[in-house]
Amino acid sequence: MNDTNYRNQLKNQIKEAYGKVTYTYTAHHKLADRLEKKNRHVKNTQIVLTAFSACGFFALTVTNKIALAWLSGISSVLSLFLSIYTKEYKIQNEINQHRNAANALWDIREGYVSLLTDYEILENDGIRHQRDVLCKKVSEVNNNYPATDSKSYRAAQKALKKDEEQTFKEGEVDSILPNGIG
Template identity: 35%
Template sequence: MAASIPVDDERYVLESQIRELYGRCAYTHKTHEKMAERASTYLWRVKWTQIILSALTTGGAIGVVFDANSAIYPLATAALSILMLIVNSYVKDIDPGQDAQLHRDAASDIWNVREAYLSLLTDIRDLAFSLDDIRKRRDELQGQLHLIYKAAPHTNAKAYSQAQDALQKNEDLTFTDAEIDAFLPSSLKRARST
């Protein structure tokens, strides 16, 4: 186990900053995942609303054909057609599927940087890595992250709140040794049976 770094040490200060960057990255990654989930759910709802309205409109049209004397079928069909026109007009200029994909892509890119920060946190404890090497790597990661953020779609407070719940309450990024051991061959397990 690595020795802890003294609080007044320059390495400790650098580690503290990288820990902060890692945390921000983790939140941003999870927020983009939540935005993608929200956009996918919205797309699913819109598509099902369109299908249901279309089916009901078709049913009303069939009702008019087979019961021409009824006044309810033409009125219901007209009302459903107007409702379907409103829904289709509302969603014609938005593409929740594309929005979901943009958020998935951003999350994937951010995940890669987040994992690089985690590796850097591990490397900082190795005294073979100089502070200059660590700073250089930190600056490279910051540059990568800037390019990702610049191209990424915006997120909202609701997705951030969901990300916060996932990370703090559901512990999405944490694993017990037993959970990790379940994925590893016996030679790499921490909890060895005796």
């Protein structure tokens, strides 16, 4: 194999790795966003159930209606179950882990962009070394953080392909730079 073919294969490998990191980075963000929404929903439900429990109890003491006792009791039991669920399932910890994974992948993603930018001026050995370092960093992230799921991957796929979340349109970057730069 000649050097030109090898360099093309090497560049394609780096591009593919960049793409995988970008997908994983975006999937971690999508999963964290989904978990945050779930966490807000659970907490709001807890507040509503606690309010029904308290209001039902106070209304029962004033009106002496049995239906209010049932409403208060059922709300209390549901609130207890939700509290037990949130005690056992540390959703905020999982959200933080996915955010941390995304932050670590951001640095790696930018490393791949820099490697692709410098590609033409680097020797093969330098390219391979930087590729191997970045590959090892990705492996460390994958080993130290929870994985994403298929729903998050599909959300990342939509965000990247359809919504173009990680890209800029022609001239868009220039329009957000401070005056005099660009």
